[in-house]
Amino acid sequence: MNKGLSGTLRLLAMLAVLVLAALAGLLIFDVIPREQLADTASKVFSLLGIAAVAAVALGALFKSQD
Numbered sequence: 001m002n003k004g005l006s007g008t009l010r011l012l013a014m015l016a017v018l019v020l021a022a023l024a025g026l027l028i029f030d031v032i033p034r035e036q037l038a039d040t041a042s043k044v045f046s047l048l049g050i051a052a053v054a055a056v057a058l059g060a061l062f063k064s065q066d
Contacts, residue, residue, distance in 0.1 A: 012052050
């Protein structure tokens, strides 16, 4: 795994942790009802998963051009 791809995946992991913390904060302050949290969290993690797969694909494409 090249260094740029590793950094991108690390950035996406940090973003996932921050988003999870923000969702927990919104849940604690009752901004998001508990019923809606599961739907929102699954959409957010799906989006982050898609971004991670895209980062790996782009890393593979750029590595093959070198």
